[in-house]
Amino acid sequence: MGDNEHLGDWKIYWKINVLFHATSLAKAELKCMWCDKEEISTSLMRSDFALSAVKCSAGHVPAVGADSMIGVCVDCDAELIQRVTERRQQCFQKGCRRYALVQKENVIRRLGQTKLAKEEASSKVSNRKEAELLRRYLVLVDQHRFFDCEVCYCEKIAPEQYPDLQTTSRCRHDPVQCRDCLRRDIEGRINAGDWRTIICPDQDCDEELAPRDVDKFVSPEIFKA
Ligand SMILES: [Zn+2]
Ligand SMILES: [Zn+2]
Ligand SMILES: [Zn+2]
Ligand SMILES: [Zn+2]
Known part of the structure; x- marks a missing residue:
C-alpha cells in the first residue's frame, strides 16, 4: 500500500540500481565493460549490478584483468539495469549477440544480504518497503524474460x-x-x-x-x- 504502489517502472529500476551501489575500489583507470569508454574511477558510488547480476545465456562474465578495473561508466550506469531487465541490451562481450539476462538468484542473494546488513540500522518499515521493491522488480524481470518467436509471434x-x-x-x-x-x-x-x-x-x-x-x-x- 506504500509509495511503491505508484512507482513507474523506471523508478523501480533506479531504486534497485541504487541498492546495488558499492563504493568503487581505489582511484584507478576503469574501462567500461559495455561501451569501452575509459575513465578514471573516483570513489563515487557506482552500481555493480552489471558485474554481479548479469550474464548472457552463454554465461559470459567479464574477465578480470590485473592491469585495469572493470566496471560500468557513469553514462551506462544510469540506464543499464532497465535495458538489461527489458532484454534490450546485448552481451558486453565482443561478437556475442546474445541478450544480457538478469540472474534472479544473484539479485535475491545480494539484496537479501543488503537487507540483513541494514537490519540493525533501519526501521522495520523501510525493510518492508525494500522487500516490496524487490518483489516488484522481480515481477518486471519475469515479464521481460520471454522473446516472441519472430515468425509466428505467438510462441x-x-x-x-x-x-x-x-x-x-x-x-x-x-x-x-x-x-x-x-x-x-x-x-x-x-x-x-x-x-x-x-x-x-x-x-x-x-x-x-x-x-x-x-x-x-x-x-x-x-x-x-
Ligand atoms: Zn559505458
Ligand atoms: Zn555473451
Ligand atoms: Zn545462428
Ligand atoms: Zn513460432
Missing part, C-alpha cells in the same frame, strides 16, 4: 529453452524462432531441394546447419520421402 521463448532451440553450436545469438517454426522452415528448405546448405534462420547469422543440427528439428519422415 514465447524462455531462456531455459535456448539450448534446445539453438540452431548450430557455433551460433552466437539467442534463438529467434520457436520449435514449430524452425521445423517448418527447415523442412520447407529440404523439400525445396536446398538440403545441402541450410543456413541458420537468424538474419545476421550465416552459420550452416550440420546434419545433426538438422536432425534435431525435422521429423524423421522427411528423409524417407
Whole structure:
C-alpha cells in the first residue's frame, strides 16, 4: 500500500540500481565493460549490478584483468539495469549477440544480504518497503524474460529453452524462432531441394546447419520421402 504502489517502472529500476551501489575500489583507470569508454574511477558510488547480476545465456562474465578495473561508466550506469531487465541490451562481450539476462538468484542473494546488513540500522518499515521493491522488480524481470518467436509471434521463448532451440553450436545469438517454426522452415528448405546448405534462420547469422543440427528439428519422415 506504500509509495511503491505508484512507482513507474523506471523508478523501480533506479531504486534497485541504487541498492546495488558499492563504493568503487581505489582511484584507478576503469574501462567500461559495455561501451569501452575509459575513465578514471573516483570513489563515487557506482552500481555493480552489471558485474554481479548479469550474464548472457552463454554465461559470459567479464574477465578480470590485473592491469585495469572493470566496471560500468557513469553514462551506462544510469540506464543499464532497465535495458538489461527489458532484454534490450546485448552481451558486453565482443561478437556475442546474445541478450544480457538478469540472474534472479544473484539479485535475491545480494539484496537479501543488503537487507540483513541494514537490519540493525533501519526501521522495520523501510525493510518492508525494500522487500516490496524487490518483489516488484522481480515481477518486471519475469515479464521481460520471454522473446516472441519472430515468425509466428505467438510462441514465447524462455531462456531455459535456448539450448534446445539453438540452431548450430557455433551460433552466437539467442534463438529467434520457436520449435514449430524452425521445423517448418527447415523442412520447407529440404523439400525445396536446398538440403545441402541450410543456413541458420537468424538474419545476421550465416552459420550452416550440420546434419545433426538438422536432425534435431525435422521429423524423421522427411528423409524417407
Ligand atoms: Zn559505458
Ligand atoms: Zn555473451
Ligand atoms: Zn513460432
Ligand atoms: Zn545462428
